[in-house]
Amino acid sequence: MKMYNRILLIGSLIAGLSMALASCDKTITEPLRVAYTPVSVDEKAGTWKTYVLTSPADVTLTAPSATSSAAYQAELADLKTKSATLSQEQQEAVVYWGTGAVYRWNEIARELAARYNVPPAANADGRYPIPDAANPLADPKFPFANPPYTARALAYLTVAQYDALVSAWNYKYQYKRAAPSKVDASIRVALPASALPAYPSEDAVVAAASYTVLKAMFPGEVPFLDAKLAEHQNSRLWAGMNVASDLAAGMDLGSQVAAKVMARAKTDGMSAANNQTLTAGMIDAAKSRGLTEIWASQETPVRAPMLPNYGAVLNWNFDAATKVKLRPVAPPAIGSAEFTTALDELKAISKNQTREQARIANYWSDGAGSYTPPGHWMRKAANAANEARYSEVRMARTLALLGTALMDAGICCWDTKFFYYYPRPQQYGVKTTVGLPNFPSYTSGHSTFSAAAAVVLGSIFPDRADEFWQQAQEASDSRVYGMIHYRFDCTAGLTCGKNIGSYAIERGKADRSGL
Amino acid sequence: MKKGIRYLIFAVVILSLPAKAQMPHDAIYMGKKQICVAGMYGYSSWNQYWENTLKRENLNIGTHITQSVMLMPAIGISNRVNVILSMPYVWTSTSAGNLMGQHGIQDLSVWLKVKAVQAGGFSLNAIVGGSIPLGNYVPNFLPMSVGLQCRTVTGRLLASYRESKTGLYLTAHGSYGWRSNSKIDQDAYLANDRVYNTNQVQVPNTYDAAVRLGVLRRVWQTEVWAEQASCLTGDNIRRNDMPFPTNNTQITSVGWYGKVQPHNIGVNARVGYVVDGLNVGQSTSYTLGLLYQINFKK
Numbered sequence: 001m002k003m004y005n006r007i008l009l010i011g012s013l014i015a016g017l018s019m020a021l022a023s024c025d026k027t028i029t030e031p032l033r034v035a036y037t038p039v040s041v042d043e044k045a046g047t048w049k050t051y052v053l054t055s056p057a058d059v060t061l062t063a064p065s066a067t068s069s070a071a072y073q074a075e076l077a078d079l080k081t082k083s084a085t086l087s088q089e090q091q092e093a094v095v096y097w098g099t100g101a102v103y104r105w106n107e108i109a110r111e112l113a114a115r116y117n118v119p120p121a122a123n124a125d126g127r128y129p130i131p132d133a134a135n136p137l138a139d140p141k142f143p144f145a146n147p148p149y150t151a152r153a154l155a156y157l158t159v160a161q162y163d164a165l166v167s168a169w170n171y172k173y174q175y176k177r178a179a180p181s182k183v184d185a186s187i188r189v190a191l192p193a194s195a196l197p198a199y200p201s202e203d204a205v206v207a208a209a210s211y212t213v214l215k216a217m218f219p220g221e222v223p224f225l226d227a228k229l230a231e232h233q234n235s236r237l238w239a240g241m242n243v244a245s246d247l248a249a250g251m252d253l254g255s256q257v258a259a260k261v262m263a264r265a266k267t268d269g270m271s272a273a274n275n276q277t278l279t280a281g282m283i284d285a286a287k288s289r290g291l292t293e294i295w296a297s298q299e300t301p302v303r304a305p306m307l308p309n310y311g312a313v314l315n316w317n318f319d320a321a322t323k324v325k326l327r328p329v330a331p332p333a334i335g336s337a338e339f340t341t342a343l344d345e346l347k348a349i350s351k352n353q354t355r356e357q358a359r360i361a362n363y364w365s366d367g368a369g370s371y372t373p374p375g376h377w378m379r380k381a382a383n384a385a386n387e388a389r390y391s392e393v394r395m396a397r398t399l400a401l402l403g404t405a406l407m408d409a410g411i412c413c414w415d416t417k418f419f420y421y422y423p424r425p426q427q428y429g430v431k432t433t434v435g436l437p438n439f440p441s442y443t444s445g446h447s448t449f450s451a452a453a454a455v456v457l458g459s460i461f462p463d464r465a466d467e468f469w470q471q472a473q474e475a476s477d478s479r480v481y482g483m484i485h486y487r488f489d490c491t492a493g494l495t496c497g498k499n500i501g502s503y504a505i506e507r508g509k510a511d512r513s514g515l
Numbered sequence: 516m517k518k519g520i521r522y523l524i525f526a527v528v529i530l531s532l533p534a535k536a537q538m539p540h541d542a543i544y545m546g547k548k549q550i551c552v553a554g555m556y557g558y559s560s561w562n563q564y565w566e567n568t569l570k571r572e573n574l575n576i577g578t579h580i581t582q583s584v585m586l587m588p589a590i591g592i593s594n595r596v597n598v599i600l601s602m603p604y605v606w607t608s609t610s611a612g613n614l615m616g617q618h619g620i621q622d623l624s625v626w627l628k629v630k631a632v633q634a635g636g637f638s639l640n641a642i643v644g645g646s647i648p649l650g651n652y653v654p655n656f657l658p659m660s661v662g663l664q665c666r667t668v669t670g671r672l673l674a675s676y677r678e679s680k681t682g683l684y685l686t687a688h689g690s691y692g693w694r695s696n697s698k699i700d701q702d703a704y705l706a707n708d709r710v711y712n713t714n715q716v717q718v719p720n721t722y723d724a725a726v727r728l729g730v731l732r733r734v735w736q737t738e739v740w741a742e743q744a745s746c747l748t749g750d751n752i753r754r755n756d757m758p759f760p761t762n763n764t765q766i767t768s769v770g771w772y773g774k775v776q777p778h779n780i781g782v783n784a785r786v787g788y789v790v791d792g793l794n795v796g797q798s799t800s801y802t803l804g805l806l807y808q809i810n811f812k813k
Contacts, residue, residue, distance in 0.1 A: 026696055028715045111710040121755035139754055298613055300574035350615065355651050362653060362700035369705045369756055379703070379712075431615035433656060435757075483615070 033383075035098035037192040038391035042513075045393040046170030049511040050163040051316070051400065052261045056170035059256040061249055064175055064199040067183045075243035076187070079180055083188050083240035090238045091190075097235040098191045101206035102161050102395045103382050108228060109157050109210070110371035110379060112218045116145035118368050119303070119438070126301035130274070136220030143217065147366075147445055148273070148310045151374040151403075151410040153217040155316065156265050157210060158378075158403035162396040164209040164257035165202060168250065169393055172197040180243050190239040201242040202392045204250025205257075207232045212258030216265070268314040273307040279418075282308065286421035292334045295440035298426045305439045311415025316404035317503035326499055327416050328492040331442040334423070342486035346430045350483055358433060361482035364446060364475040365434040373446050373475065374406040377453035380471075384461050397513060402456050405504035409452040409497050413445050416496070425486060434482035443493035444485045447476035451497025452504070459505045460515070472497070537589055539599055539626040540688055540725060542638045542675030545591030548811040553587040553783070555804040557603075561789075561796030564658075567751035568793060577611030579658055579796055583621075587804075595630040602649065605661035614659050620650035621662040636679055642671040642688075655699045655716070657758040658796065665718045665760075666695040682732045692721035697760050706761040707750045718760050719746035729772070734781075736774040743767050745793075752794050765793040774806070781806040 046056055053059065065071045086094065097104055120128050120140030131142035143149050177199035181187040196202070211229045215222055233251070236242040242250075283294050297303045315323055332338035349357060366373045381402045385395040422442035426432065437445070454472035458465030476494050479485035508515070537543035537551075545551055562578040563570055585603035592598060606618035624646040632639035646667045654664035671690035677683070697716045704711055722745060729738025749763025770787035785802040789795065 024693065026717050028696065028711060028713055028717055030712045107710075111705075114705045114710050115708060118753055118756045141754070300611065353615075358653055359700045362656070363702070365701070369753070369759075370701075370703070371710065376703075426613050432613050433615050433617075433653075433659075436613045 033099040033103065033386055034095070035100075035191045036386075036389045037194055038394070039389045040391060040394070041194050041196045042169070042391045042393050043173060043196075045166055045391075045397075045513070046173055048166045048169075048393075048397065048513045049507075050166050051159045051404070052264050053163045053167060053257060056167040058260065059167055059253055061171045061200060061253050064177045064245060064249065067177060072183075072243065072245070075245055076180055076184055079237060079240060079243050080184075080187060082237045083190070086190070086238050090235075093231050093235040094190045094239045097203065097232050098239065100386065100392060100395060101203040101232070102165075102392050102399065103386055104232075105161065105206055105210035105214075106154070106157065106378055106382050106399060109154060109214055109217075110375040112214065112221060113145040113150040113153065113371040113375050114369060116141060116143055116218060117150070117370060117372060119144060119146075122301050122303075128301075128303055133219055136218070141220060145218075145372070146306055147372040147374060147449070148307050148410045148414060150372040151407045151449070152265075152268075152270060152313070153213070154374055154378055155400075155403040155407035156217070156261055157213045158396065158399040159316075160209040160213045160254075160258040160261040161206050162393075162400035163261060164205045164254045165393040165396045167257055168200050168202055168205040168253055171200060171249075171253065172202075175199050177246075179241065180246075181240060187240045189241060191241055193241065196391075198242055198246045200249035200253050201236060201246040202250065203236050203242065204233055204247040205254040206392065206396070208251040208254025209258040209261075210254075212255055213262060216262055264314075269312050270310075273310040273313055275309045276304050279305065279308050282418050283421055286419070289330065290333065291421060293423050293427065294421050295423045296427060297438055298424065298436055299438060303438050305418075306437070307414065308418050308439075311411055311413075311418055313407075313411050315408050315411055317408055317500075317507050322503075323412055323415060326412050326496060327419060328443055328496050331420055331422050331486075331488055331492070338488065339486070342488055343425060343428055343430070345480065345487055346425050346483045349481060350430055353433065353481065353483075357481035360474055360478045361434050364478035365482065366446070367435045367437075373449040374403075374410070374453075376475075377406060377449065377457075378402060380468075381453070381457055384457065384464065388461065394513075394515070397508075397511070397515070398460055401460065401504045401508050402453055404507075405452045405456045405501050406449055408503065409448045409500045410445070412496060412500055413443055413448040413493065414439075416443050417441075417445075422489075425483060430483050432483050434478075434484060436484055441485060442489050443496060444476060444479050444489040445493070446479050447472075447485075447490045447493025448497040448500070450475035451494040452501035453497075455498050455501035456504045456508075459508065537597060537599070537628070539628060539642050539644055539671065540673065540686075541727070542630070542640055542673060542677070542684075542686055543731070544594060544597050544628070544630060545589050546810075547591050547593045549591040549808060550811070551589045551806055551808040553585075553589070553804045553806050555583075555585045555587060555802055557581075557583040557585070557800065557802040559787075559798045559800035561798040564796040565792045565794055566754070566756075569754075570797070573612075575612035576609045576614070576658070578609065580608050580610070581661075581798075582606050582608075595633075597628045599626040599628065600624065607659050607661060609659075617652060617656060617659045617661050619652040619661050621652070622646040622648045622667075636677045636684075638675050640673040640675070642669075642673060642690075644669040644671070653700065654697050655701075655704075655760055657760070663694075663697050663718055663760045664699075665697045668693045669721075677731060682730045684727075684729055684731055686727040686729075687725065689724045690722060692723070694718045694720055699760075704759070706759060716760050719749035719763060721746050727772075734775060734777045736772070738772045739770070740772060741767075741769045749794075758794060762794040764795045765791075766795050767791040770800075776806055776808070779808045781808075 136142040179198040181189045417440040424441045450472035454468040457468045476490040560580045583603045583605040587601040590598045608616035626644040669692040673688035675686040725742035727740040745765040746763040772785045774783035783804045787800040
């Protein structure tokens with residue numbers, strides 16, 4: 001009787017508790033990022049060093065009509081109408097884009113990367129079809145936005161944004177046409193207005209540059225990108241921030257710059273990155289240097305390695321000879337004491353992976369369906385720049401320094417991976433909790449990407465340098481905890497990434513920004 | 516995959532009924548001051564699954580296996596009010612590929628079953644259940660995870676008619692299941708074709724409906740059943756991607772259940788087979804249980 005009462009009590013307590021905990025609210029809260037007045041408008045940014053443009057005047061922009069002209073006054077009247085009253089949807093668009101043009105377009109790029117980051121499925125005959133850029137929405141979709149692909153897409157995006165904004169700043173201060181609300185104080189603005197001249201619109205510049213790059217990188221997403229582009233431009237009218245000719249000039253400038261940036265992309269060697277005929281020679285070369293067991297795909301059916309010739313793609317911040325010098329020394333011989341120690345560490349984790357190790361492995365996994373490690377670090381950088389209230393052009397500079405460093409890291413890491421062609425721990429019976437990437441083990445891509453990113457961000461945000469480095473270290477460890485990399489893959493990757501990052505830092509110091 | 520999990524939950528909850536043994540989906544009640552404890556072992560496996568609507572195999576998984584052991588006491592508070600508890604320990608494995616199996620204590624479930632109406636052989640029963648995760652397992656390493664790390668509340672209405680001479684019965688029920696958000700180790704994820712910048716994941720609510728036809732005698736019971744268990748919302752597994760807790764899983768299954776309990780000790784068994792689904796594995800499941808009944812009546 002007593003026992004039964006006790007059970008009843010416990011039972012009802014648990015039932016009651018679960019009901020209480022189960023409040024019906026299933027709302028998901030995501031961090032809100034709102035518009036701000038930048039700490040500096042960076043009025044000298046028109047002189048900053050660009051990546052692809054040789055000078056801001058590489059692209060042309062006609063002089064605007066004067067604010068006193070009838071044409072401008074007509075635009076102003078139109079703007080007044082459009083910004084006077086906003087629907088709920090229009091207000092939301094204003095708030096969304098008000099966070100920042102560079103911020104939002106990078107976020108959009110990461111989302112596209114995540115959506116396209118799934119390896120193709122095998123056909124019935126056991127072969128893997130190659131994604132086709134001419135037919136991007138067929139199965140498999142083009143692109144497979146894996147880490148090298150995404151690193152490159154983000155690098156071109158951020159370079160196009162940066163070069164376009166440097167050029168825009170040049171023209172802004174050449175033409176000095178004030179913002180509509182400074183011309184006519186009765187314009188109702190929904191966002192903070194700075195002293196920055198409004199022609200060309202920096203938002204339209206970023207939108208057009210981003211649109212051009214992303215359309216090339218994600219050709220199946222043209223309708224999606226069209227809608228974003230239109231909404232972004234409209235949001236500037238609804239917010240009372242730009243007249244139509246500010247936007248048209250920005251579109252023109254951004255498109256011109258992005259076209260030049262994409263011309264580099266067309267000849268950077270990416271089209272040969274998936275040249276699978278090269279692997280036989282790579283394997284022979286690795287064996288001739290003493291490798292006793294080569295990397296082999298652990299998938300069934302066997303899948304060809306991811307972009308084996310990505311290591312030959314054109315770097316941003318150093319030349320090909322430097323890339324070879326940056327390549328880490330050879331990994332331990334298979335079966336050596338050092339190799340055995342590293343493999344034993346993984347075997348021990350596989351027997352007793354702690355929940356904290358699993359958490360770290362999962363947090364940094366950034367595998368299929370994610371925006372990949374480059375996307376992860378771009379997000380951190382964009383948030384840091386947002387929190388530091390950077391101007392559009394300074395945020396673009398931050399992300400371009402990081403974006404180019406990440407692509408450089410990807411290229412160097414892939415060069416190393418296919419130079420050494422080193423087997424994965426899974427070839428010695430170790431399982432994984434994060435999913436096994438389909439390319440050689442040495443060195444760790446996560447470690448290389450993360451170290452490069454952490455040192456670049458540490459130089460831009462010195463008071464957060466330790467935090468970023470600690471995160472890079474954790475990202476690197478995560479691959480050991482996930483049991484897909486030997487410890488030496490990770491330490492070598494970290495060192496190499498750090499060196500790669502130093503070239504971006506050097507560039508940043510010499511880009512005339514004084515930052 | 517997800518199926519493994521959802522199915523398991525169902526298997527666990529549904530299946531295991533003690534002799535008198537009753538479950539959250541039948542009209543059988545323990546008498547006042549009776550407790551029946553069931554110890555159950557479950558084995559569920561699939562080698563094909565529905566990736567969205569595409570039925571496929573995956574050679575990097577081979578056969579996916581979910582096993583569990585569970586303790587399930589059913590307590591007679593009165594002849595018309597029963598409480599059923601269950602606590603499973605679950606482990607997963609695959610016959611191929613590199614994915615490491617997971618294991619752990621899953622979720623504690625509590626069911627309150629009330630016979631609201633009894634008229635002759637007919638009864639109408641109201642059942643409320645809740646569950647809370649007990650283990651700190653990883654919820655989104657699917658299909659290997661042992662659970663989804665969400666709290667649930669289920670409301671169920673069950674009608675049953677039993678012909679007393681033959682023991683022939685027909686039971687039908689329908690339920691609505693609320694599921695809380697889950698938290699994952701990542702701070703961003705893709706679902707519904709967009710990136711969510713948070714670690715909170717919306718796990719869809721569910722409904723289920725089932726019919727059972729069987730014979731219940733003093734010492735034995737045999738039954739065939741069909742059940743539909745589905746999410747009300749959710750997204751689909753993308754082409755060649757892994758499942759995710761936001762997936763809209765749908766399972767149509769059929770099976771058999773039987774029980775023999777001559778005295779205090781008895782056994783039960785259940786076999787289930789998924790005939791159709793969405794975003795789940797086509798599993799075949801077996802459960803075997805040992806029942807022990809305790810009477811506190813003096």
